[in-house]
Amino acid sequence: MSQEITWLQNATIVTMNDDRDIIEGDLLLKGGRIAAIGDVDPVAAEGAHTRDLTGHIITPGFVQCHIHLCQTLMRNHADDMVLLDWLERRIWPYEAALTPETLAISARVGLAELIRGGTTAILDMGTVHHTDAIGEVVKESGIRAHIGKCMMDYGDQVPVPMREDTDESIRESLRLHQSWHGAADGRIKYAFAPRFAVSCTERLLREVGEAAADLKCHIHTHSSETEFENEFTRERYGVSNIEFLQQVGMTGDRSVFAHGVHVDDEDCRILASSHTAICHCPSSNLKLASGIANMPRYDKFGVPVALGADGAPCNNNLDAFIEMRLAALLQKPFHGPQSMPAERVLALATIDGARALGLQDEVGSLEVGKSADLVVLNLDDDPGCGPGGDVAARIVYTAQKHNVRHVFASGRQLVDNGELVHIDAPSLMARARTAQQDVVKRMQKYLPQ
Numbered sequence: 001m002s003q004e005i006t007w008l009q010n011a012t013i014v015t016m017n018d019d020r021d022i023i024e025g026d027l028l029l030k031g032g033r034i035a036a037i038g039d040v041d042p043v044a045a046e047g048a049h050t051r052d053l054t055g056h057i058i059t060p061g062f063v064q065c066h067i068h069l070c071q072t073l074m075r076n077h078a079d080d081m082v083l084l085d086w087l088e089r090r091i092w093p094y095e096a097a098l099t100p101e102t103l104a105i106s107a108r109v110g111l112a113e114l115i116r117g118g119t120t121a122i123l124d125m126g127t128v129h130h131t132d133a134i135g136e137v138v139k140e141s142g143i144r145a146h147i148g149k150c151m152m153d154y155g156d157q158v159p160v161p162m163r164e165d166t167d168e169s170i171r172e173s174l175r176l177h178q179s180w181h182g183a184a185d186g187r188i189k190y191a192f193a194p195r196f197a198v199s200c201t202e203r204l205l206r207e208v209g210e211a212a213a214d215l216k217c218h219i220h221t222h223s224s225e226t227e228f229e230n231e232f233t234r235e236r237y238g239v240s241n242i243e244f245l246q247q248v249g250m251t252g253d254r255s256v257f258a259h260g261v262h263v264d265d266e267d268c269r270i271l272a273s274s275h276t277a278i279c280h281c282p283s284s285n286l287k288l289a290s291g292i293a294n295m296p297r298y299d300k301f302g303v304p305v306a307l308g309a310d311g312a313p314c315n316n317n318l319d320a321f322i323e324m325r326l327a328a329l330l331q332k333p334f335h336g337p338q339s340m341p342a343e344r345v346l347a348l349a350t351i352d353g354a355r356a357l358g359l360q361d362e363v364g365s366l367e368v369g370k371s372a373d374l375v376v377l378n379l380d381d382d383p384g385c386g387p388g389g390d391v392a393a394r395i396v397y398t399a400q401k402h403n404v405r406h407v408f409a410s411g412r413q414l415v416d417n418g419e420l421v422h423i424d425a426p427s428l429m430a431r432a433r434t435a436q437q438d439v440v441k442r443m444q445k446y447l448p449q
C-alpha cells in the first residue's frame with residue numbers, strides 16, 4: 001500500500017458512483033485510498049506529488065472477470081479453430097507443458113498487457129499446476145486479482161499431467177486458498193476454478209461448492225460457451241449446463257460463470273435468483289465461433305453481468321477497450337441501438353465487474369474511502385477521439401489502450417506517461433520468445449494422436 005500523497009488536478013472524473021456523477025476537478029490519493037474528489041483542501045494535500053491533468057479523463061481501473069494468465073505464450077499460435085479442437089490440440093497440451101518458470105513469464109506478459117491497458121483487477125482461471133508461480137507474479141505486479149488453480153479430474157482427451165485425482169485437486173486448492181486468500185494486504189483473493197462441467201466429475205463440483213461456501217470465497221468456471229456443454233450435461237445428468245451447475249451447488253452470489261452464450265429462459269431464472277454473475281467475453285465468443293451472448297435477456301431477468309477478455313490465444317488481446325466496444329456494438333443489430341448504450345458498457349467494465357468479484361466497496365467507482373485504482377486517459381490530443389462529445393461514448397467507442405497515460409492501483413503508480421513503471425517490456429518479451437519456444441517443444445508429447 002502506498003503511503004505517498006498524490007494530487008491529480010483539473011481532470012474530468014468519471015466516478016461511476018450510483019448517480020454516475022462526472023466531476024470537473026481534482027482527486028487526492030492518500031495511503032493508497034481516495035481521500036478527496038472535486039475540491040481538494042491544500043492543507044490535506046501538503047507534501048503531495050501534483051500532476052496537472054487538464055484535458056484528461058479519470059475513470060475507475062477496469063475490472064476483467066475472466067482471464068487466463070497462463071495462456072499468454074500461446075497468443076497467435078492457436079487461431080481459427082472451434083473450442084473443443086482448440087482445447088484438445090493446442091491449449092491443454094500447452095498447459096501440460098508449462099513449468100513454473102514458463103508459467104511465470106506467461107503471467108508477466110499477460111499482466112504487463114492488462115496493466116498497460118488500464119485493467120487493475122482480474123479474475124484469473126490459472127492452470128492445473130504451479131499456481132504459486134501465478135500468485136508470486138500477481139503479487140509483484142500491483143494488480144488486484146482473484147486467482148485460482150484450474151481443476152480437471154475427468155476426460156479422456158485431457159493430457160495425463162493435467163488429469164487430476166479428485167481428492168488431490170481439492171487438497172491442492174485448499175492449500176492454495178490458505179497461502180493466497182487475503183495475501184498482499186488483501187489485494188489477492190482465492191477463487192476455486194473447476195474448468196467446466198465437461199472436464200470435472202460431479203463429486204469434484206459438489207465438494208468445490210461446499211468448500212467455497214464454508215470459506216466464503218468465489219467460484220470461477222466456464223459455462224454454456226458452446227451448445228456441446230448443454231448436450232454433455234443433458235446426456236449425463238438430464239439437465240442443461242446451468243441447471244446442473246445449480247444442482248451441484250456451484251451457483252451463488254460469489255460465483256462467476258464465463259460466457260453464458262447458450263442459455264434459455266430457465267437458465268436465466270436460475271442465474272438471477274441465485275445472483276450468479278455471467279462474464280461476457282465477446283471477442284473470444286466470436287473468434288472461437290461460439291456465438292453471441294444475449295445481454296438484453298440477462299438484463300431482463302436481472303442476471304449480474306461483467307466483462308472479460310478470456311485468454312490471449314482466443315482473443316488475441318487482453319484489452320478492456322476492445323471488449324467494451326465490441327460488447328456495445330454486438331447487441332445492436334439484434335436488439336436495437338439502445339440495447340447496450342456506452343455508459344452501461346462502461347459500468348460492466350468497472351462497477352459491475354467489481355460487484356461480481358465482491359469488491360464493490362473497494363474498487364469499481366471513484367469515491368472517497370475507496371482504493372485508489374484508476375486510469376487516466378488522454379483523449380483530447382488524439383484526432384481519433386474527439387473533439388469532445390459524450391464522455392462514455394468517447395471511452396467506449398473511440399478510446400484505445402494507447403490513450404492510457406497513467407494507471408494507479410492501491411495508490412501505487414503502475415503506468416506513467418504510457419510506460420510501465422516496474423516492467424521492462426522489451427526484455428520481458430525477449431524472455432517470452434525463448435519461453436514460448438521451450439513450451440512448444442515440450443508440448444509435442446501431449447498432442448492427441
Ligand SMILES: [Zn+2]
Binds near residue numbers: 066068222310311
Ligand atoms: Zn476461458
